[in-house]
Amino acid sequence: MNYILKNENAVYYECGFSCDNELFIAFNNERYFITDARYTTEAKEQIKNAEVVEARNLYKAAREIIRKSGVKRIYYDPNDFSCADFSELSKLRIDWRKSVHLSWKKRVIKSEEEIALIKRSVELNAEAFDVFVKKLQECEGWSEKRLHFEAIAYLSRFGEYNLSFDPIFAIDENAAKPHALPSEKRLEKGDLVLFDAGIKYKRYCSDRTRTAFYGEGIQFGKEQRFSNPKIQKAYDVVQKAQERAIEAARSGMRAKDLDKVAREIIDKSEFKGAFVHSLGHGVGLDIHEMPFINARNEQILEDGMVFTIEPGIYIPGEFGIRIEDMVVLRNGRAEVL
Template identity: 35%
Template sequence: MRVKTVHEEKTKGICNLINSRKAEGILIKHSSNVFYIAGYSGEECYLFVSKNGIVNLYVDGRYYERAAIETENKNINVKCFKELYKDVALNLQTEFKLKSGDIILFESAYFTYEEYFGFNSELKWLSFIPARDILLKLRCLKTAEEIKNIKQAIYIAEKSMAAAIKNIAEDFSSENKISELDIANQYRINLLNMGSSENVAFETIVLKAERSAMPHGIPMSNNIINDGKNNILLCDFGAKYSHYNSDETVTLFYGTPDIKFTDIYDIVYSAQQLAISAIKPGLRFCDLDKIARDYIDKKGYGKYFTHSLGHGVGLDIHEYPFISFRNEDIIEEGMVFTVEPGVYIEGFGGVRIEDMCLVTKNGAEILTTITKDGIKNII
């Protein structure tokens, strides 16, 4: 018996979604979803998947050769358009024999009004039905190849950040002053030297002292790290390898940490470990979030934990599943997501500890490898 390819399995899953909504097919625009299905990494394209598993990729003629090469051996039909809405609509109508009232799903989260209006005007006898984020739950179950790519992205990111941080320790007391932005820029250079597909998976966060209380602050050139003072350094960083992302946060200390920082660090770490140890198929995401949140609240810092516990990581740096009190979906084997509790106190600083986890049949495998079971001093 012939074993189905990964591409065929993905297409089958999409067809099941299409048929469950009694549609003829789905128009896809989001670049990550196009790559997931067809293996094409370009922009300026549309993908149509029919209810029977026929996959057409519509590209501007300038990108035809690239699209043909990237989708080779995947049973993808690459087609050129000159007049976008007219040409795509004509092909859909003639190839799939669409009738009045037939349903076409489209990715409403990613289509502009102009695009919706353009296709709807050319195919006005059809019913265009929004299908917001229809592929996210399919994408959240990672294949072995996807996990391999994520692990390589993690390896590149960790090595690159370790090398960047090392510069602070070596030059801590020198006249060569190193800023938050210097570390972020050096990290980007290290990523490219290590083989990252792009210079960053997202904008690197490097924040010192009280600025670490901003969960998504921007590194600045005038914030000097090696100023000889004891303080916090929060680094949130990622890499991209073969289109797949990593995401990790470490909170470091340069000099001798005070008791308040030590206590907060231990609380955040314990909350994270409680949550990770509870991960298993069948548990609701809202319950996982509650485990970490309740622990931090019990220790008196609940109001300073201001974001959800984590998020999925894959082709997008933030993707389904989202680990929050609102998500009552259940955890499934094969999911990859972050666990990243944090405490952020204005005027003092913040602590966030973030690891990526793979759900196994028995629990969770921590994919990130930097140990976080104690405060790491730069010097």
């Protein structure tokens, strides 16, 4: 397949380097990394499998390379190029073919090397959770905004690692918003805490969520005891849904059928309809990539796929609960990373 890429992670996957101004072209046995003078030295040092082309106008350089090659058809992902970008490309009148999620499809089955990098990212993230939860012991009265700031510091090891995404630290009713923004709400004894965070290791992401009771202390283990009976019931249902989904995950099943395993458990409880997002998503160089474990996805799950399993229950104005782990399919079954 002849193709052109712009997305940084897609380009990094192809050649081991990327920047914020680049194009990558692959056809026949030729591969080109096009960038401007700010990045050419570093690109030449790090890229071993593509020719580095320096250009002030990347699209003009790309058109010229393609024209000289004689290639008549090139695939591109329409998600990666703005209308303005594509208008520049299409000045060259060849057969431009859309291939939605072109790079994600190539990356959906992870190599053993990739799985090892992801596993290390998961381990480092879990260690950061353990350090941060000790800090929380002394944070009574602190606002979500302050705790969000502290979470970034502890997860990144004060700048050693980049984060997979902006962490979520939510208390009680704010946790009912799956992607809650930090507020001035203050942490008090008896509160529910939802913490969702991840770090990157050599560009590969991790993602983990724990929901916990803040009493005389706090711990991020999966066994939790809440003072509110309704919250405890909801937590037990979410925990059961997650455990069953992990047990049920198989290579060869449809993504939608795995989502159904967890969703049916929640919908058969008194919390029917309170699971408002998909069961999970793929994780790799991007924090959200294929496969998407939702009620509509017919994609067949295969060995080597890495994804989250994260059921939740959200009661607006009261509380939210989510438990999330990452798994890889190996030998037909899910292995928790």
